[in-house]
Amino acid sequence: MSILKLDHVNYIYEAGTAFEHHALTDITVEFGADEFVGIIGHTGSGKSTLIQMCNGLEKPTSGTVLFHGEDIHQKGYDLKSLRCKVGLVFQYPEHQLFAETVRQDAAFGPMNQGLSREEALERASAALALTRLPEELYDCSPFELSGGQKRRAAIAGVLAMEPEILMLDEPTAGLDPKGRDEILDLIAGLRRERSMTVLLVSHSMEDVAKYADRLLVMDDGKLRYHDTTEAVFAHYKELEEMGLRAPALSYVLHSLKEKGWPVGTYASSPEEARDMILGALGK
Numbered sequence: 001m002s003i004l005k006l007d008h009v010n011y012i013y014e015a016g017t018a019f020e021h022h023a024l025t026d027i028t029v030e031f032g033a034d035e036f037v038g039i040i041g042h043t044g045s046g047k048s049t050l051i052q053m054c055n056g057l058e059k060p061t062s063g064t065v066l067f068h069g070e071d072i073h074q075k076g077y078d079l080k081s082l083r084c085k086v087g088l089v090f091q092y093p094e095h096q097l098f099a100e101t102v103r104q105d106a107a108f109g110p111m112n113q114g115l116s117r118e119e120a121l122e123r124a125s126a127a128l129a130l131t132r133l134p135e136e137l138y139d140c141s142p143f144e145l146s147g148g149q150k151r152r153a154a155i156a157g158v159l160a161m162e163p164e165i166l167m168l169d170e171p172t173a174g175l176d177p178k179g180r181d182e183i184l185d186l187i188a189g190l191r192r193e194r195s196m197t198v199l200l201v202s203h204s205m206e207d208v209a210k211y212a213d214r215l216l217v218m219d220d221g222k223l224r225y226h227d228t229t230e231a232v233f234a235h236y237k238e239l240e241e242m243g244l245r246a247p248a249l250s251y252v253l254h255s256l257k258e259k260g261w262p263v264g265t266y267a268s269s270p271e272e273a274r275d276m277i278l279g280a281l282g283k
Helices: 047-054 079-085 102-112 117-130 147-159 177-194 205-211 229-233 236-241 248-258 270-280
Strands: 002-013 021-032 036-040 062-067 086-089 165-169 197-201 214-219 222-228
Touching (some): 002 047, 021 222, 036 047, 047 165, 047 197, 086 147, 117 147, 147 177, 165 177, 177 197, 205 248, 214 229, 222 229, 236 248
Parallel strands (some): 036 197, 086 165, 165 197
Antiparallel strands (some): 002 021, 002 062
16 A cells, blocks of 8 residues: 555646746656665656655645645645655755754754654654764764764654655765765665665665665656666666666676576676676586
């Protein structure tokens, strides 16, 4: 059963003007419980607009957004409550840190939910613990943290509101490879621990191949593919036509397959590809 559904959603920027642009065209997609969904596409394809539709930051020009079967734009609907349940971590979320301490920053959302200061701080501490941020940093200024630590603190601020769906827009942007892997491993772990649905917008094909159960491929505001990760990357030639490249492993395995090797054409990690190739060699 779906938690969130976009039903024939269209969104037009500056409709009726010379600058009219169709950012989303007839998007229908559902998200269920405990899923990890990757959203990929080139710059300007509609990825960020899509996830902003999911928690009401943008309103469709036409079509409906449903959360647990309710139209989020019907009169009287509590959008503030929705944004606690469908949490969004923006690109470079550390730019939104503002409080005197890391713990106070993470407590901001719960306090807006109506919790007492004491309850909000407890919720913040629990969320910070989930992100594996060292406890000795909780009462430091967020501006004293490293880049990766700031990213964790910002994610904790959304987790503290206990969302059912966690949406992340390029959460590893600007991080070095080690920091990127740490953040994505963290998100994958949180999904397992809290049975939370994760929507990950990313430019990295390797990242979504490793973590996502299924993929949405956006192109010029349209949903071109919506399938399992393996099935989407089987269309690697079509993805290239959209300006996207499948993970490097896909090209290696397809090449071996074309040469007659008894291997599959998809691997979610180098280790999986290695085992597949060794198996083909009888080792």
